[in-house]
Amino acid sequence: MPVKPPSDSTGERRGTSYDVARLAGVSQSAVSRCFREGGSVSPATRKRIMAAAEALGYRPNAIAQGLITRRSNMVAVVISNLTNLHYPEVLAELTTRLSNRGIRVLLFTLQNESEIDAVMDQIWRYQVDGAIVAARLSRDQAEVFARSRIPLVLYNRQMEEAPVSSVMCESGAGEAMLVDGMIAAGARAFGLIAGPGDSTVGEARVRAAVERLAQAGLRDVPVDRGDFSYQSGYDAALRLMKAAPLDAIIAANDVMAIGAMDAVRIECSLAVPDRVSVVGFDGVAPARWASYRLTTVRQPVGRMTEAAVSMLMDRIEDASIGPERRLFSGDLLRGASARLA
Amino acid sequence: MPVKPPSDSTGERRGTSYDVARLAGVSQSAVSRCFREGGSVSPATRKRIMAAAEALGYRPNAIAQGLITRRSNMVAVVISNLTNLHYPEVLAELTTRLSNRGIRVLLFTLQNESEIDAVMDQIWRYQVDGAIVAARLSRDQAEVFARSRIPLVLYNRQMEEAPVSSVMCESGAGEAMLVDGMIAAGARAFGLIAGPGDSTVGEARVRAAVERLAQAGLRDVPVDRGDFSYQSGYDAALRLMKAAPLDAIIAANDVMAIGAMDAVRIECSLAVPDRVSVVGFDGVAPARWASYRLTTVRQPVGRMTEAAVSMLMDRIEDASIGPERRLFSGDLLRGASARLA
DNA sequence: CTGTTAGCGCGTTCAG
DNA sequence: CTGAACGCGCTAACAG
Numbered sequence: 055m056p057v058k059p060p061s062d063s064t065g066e067r068r069g070t071s072y073d074v075a076r077l078a079g080v081s082q083s084a085v086s087r088c089f090r091e092g093g094s095v096s097p098a099t100r101k102r103i104m105a106a107a108e109a110l111g112y113r114p115n116a117i118a119q120g121l122i123t124r125r126s127n128m129v130a131v132v133i134s135n136l137t138n139l140h141y142p143e144v145l146a147e148l149t150t151r152l153s154n155r156g157i158r159v160l161l162f163t164l165q166n167e168s169e170i171d172a173v174m175d176q177i178w179r180y181q182v183d184g185a186i187v188a189a190r191l192s193r194d195q196a197e198v199f200a201r202s203r204i205p206l207v208l209y210n211r212q213m214e215e216a217p218v219s220s221v222m223c224e225s226g227a228g229e230a231m232l233v234d235g236m237i238a239a240g241a242r243a244f245g246l247i248a249g250p251g252d253s254t255v256g257e258a259r260v261r262a263a264v265e266r267l268a269q270a271g272l273r274d275v276p277v278d279r280g281d282f283s284y285q286s287g288y289d290a291a292l293r294l295m296k297a298a299p300l301d302a303i304i305a306a307n308d309v310m311a312i313g314a315m316d317a318v319r320i321e322c323s324l325a326v327p328d329r330v331s332v333v334g335f336d337g338v339a340p341a342r343w344a345s346y347r348l349t350t351v352r353q354p355v356g357r358m359t360e361a362a363v364s365m366l367m368d369r370i371e372d373a374s375i376g377p378e379r380r381l382f383s384g385d386l387l388r389g390a391s392a393r394l395a
Numbered sequence: 396m397p398v399k400p401p402s403d404s405t406g407e408r409r410g411t412s413y414d415v416a417r418l419a420g421v422s423q424s425a426v427s428r429c430f431r432e433g434g435s436v437s438p439a440t441r442k443r444i445m446a447a448a449e450a451l452g453y454r455p456n457a458i459a460q461g462l463i464t465r466r467s468n469m470v471a472v473v474i475s476n477l478t479n480l481h482y483p484e485v486l487a488e489l490t491t492r493l494s495n496r497g498i499r500v501l502l503f504t505l506q507n508e509s510e511i512d513a514v515m516d517q518i519w520r521y522q523v524d525g526a527i528v529a530a531r532l533s534r535d536q537a538e539v540f541a542r543s544r545i546p547l548v549l550y551n552r553q554m555e556e557a558p559v560s561s562v563m564c565e566s567g568a569g570e571a572m573l574v575d576g577m578i579a580a581g582a583r584a585f586g587l588i589a590g591p592g593d594s595t596v597g598e599a600r601v602r603a604a605v606e607r608l609a610q611a612g613l614r615d616v617p618v619d620r621g622d623f624s625y626q627s628g629y630d631a632a633l634r635l636m637k638a639a640p641l642d643a644i645i646a647a648n649d650v651m652a653i654g655a656m657d658a659v660r661i662e663c664s665l666a667v668p669d670r671v672s673v674v675g676f677d678g679v680a681p682a683r684w685a686s687y688r689l690t691t692v693r694q695p696v697g698r699m700t701e702a703a704v705s706m707l708m709d710r711i712e713d714a715s716i717g718p719e720r721r722l723f724s725g726d727l728l729r730g731a732s733a734r735l736a
Numbered sequence: 737c738t739g740t741t742a743g744c745g746c747g748t749t750c751a752g
Numbered sequence: 753c754t755g756a757a758c759g760c761g762c763t764a765a766c767a768g
Binding site: 411412413423424426427428430431455456458459460461462463464 | 746
Binding site: 176 | 409454455456457458459461462467469472476477478480482483484486487490491494499500501502503504506516517519520521522542543625629653654656657658660661662680681684685686687
């Protein structure tokens, strides 16, 4: 990479601990100690050093610190599609919480899953202290983290066969509440809108709903598939309704549910929830908008992100801590898009 | 301690260029050259080095590289409220584009504007090559970047009195199109929903609308204020409608416009756009949802983020390039929430 | 409590 | 084309 020419014309280099030391008339290591936690420095010299540092606008160089400490105080956050409406909230919470603990976020967003390898390369090069991944990870890729000794926490992803730490929002209880409520209110003709087949959470939600429906004696429920987007939910709902009239639609996430509501109400001209109930999963902000008032299961994003961060930090502090999975349950958000008993 | 710890399972340090050099039987500097652009290495030794690197899973340590080259290949991205629905899209685009140029994103999100100082401290410590800021910055804070010689580009913010690079979506043309269209279609009783007073883009949009209305002979247009959130748009619309019946509402952003639509249609039971036209600004995804089909001005996010990134990169490569402002115009998105002629 | 000394892992002259 | 030597800015023993 092209190196910038050293201090062209007026370009003064940024002050180092050495400059501060000279100005304060002490050794460089005194300055270093002054900026660390348990540094033993006499109040008098500390004062002098701080004054000198202030005068020079000195701040310890985190890059140099990282090189010698082997702690970059950076954590990689990998998110697949930021446009998914639920993730921005997750990302904001993660960033805030990490920041509160003095950790910086190195952000990686993926368009295609294939980019993950390039990302892992960068993660490795940047000596991040750990990684939180909200994207599909193959078993091999998870292994790389393990071999590299980079603590890893998956967010709403699961690694069935490998022992990897993760936090998830469990789908069973939530879907059961939705299904039970709708059945009790008289719904019988159900339809499902699944997410992309490679989404573990999406599949888990659909599976949970299907199982609960089966327990209630409802089998062979039609399932269509979307990609978690509004349009895909809209289209899937239309296909389902065309194939057979339904009185309840369960979508794998809120945005598709919203799309389904619009399709049912606007294109099919059927009242929601009077003729058709629609439910989702996530609890994104638009689900509460007055035009939708979606009945859904809200993920406890605050507790989940806090869990992810603290699990990661624990494993950064002590690399010997083994993997752990934490499962959270969602809260039923009683909107007005489904008849629930 | 010159003795390298044996690769027992606990202590395994990551391989360095020295390790690669030893395995390949060359010097460390040969390895270094091998991983740089124009490094002069004979094909034979290059092959040996690459083989050794492969065997050890060696990757250059970006932290160490940054220390010596003074280029971290990291750029700080500062965003105020990620939950604002328009910003996730911006962030995703910025990240992708930076990533394509081999730059990593160090993300900072702000809850309160007061956090900006702590963020600037971190930006400085981490030796980022530059910063893209989509948050309010005081003149003094911008000065800090200048003094620190950290290239800075503001995104949709403007610094009136100071020469700072920025990319903005210009409001005048867009608001004019909206206003003119609605007036031509017969609207006369306008109401405005502004953003928070400290938002330069928000104020600019309102000012643009007010001016255009004044040109058309419409003065003393009532203005209420929100904070860019759905609820605040909803509430503001109710207050406006209660004070005086309106036939057109102009909101400073899409999310408030959506809130206003819901207030008008659901709480006031007035048809949109038949009785009341509602328009926004941004062009966020939900604006296109069938329940809203918001008439709005879409920001050219792709071109704007590309501009921000390339402006920043240019100034990173050549620090002597002066500030520049780039103004983009939005496209009118003809939805169905306003009667436009 | 303070200074001295040794690196962290790498890029880069400058001799050979 | 290659290697020895130096230093980026800092932390961490270790003496004094």
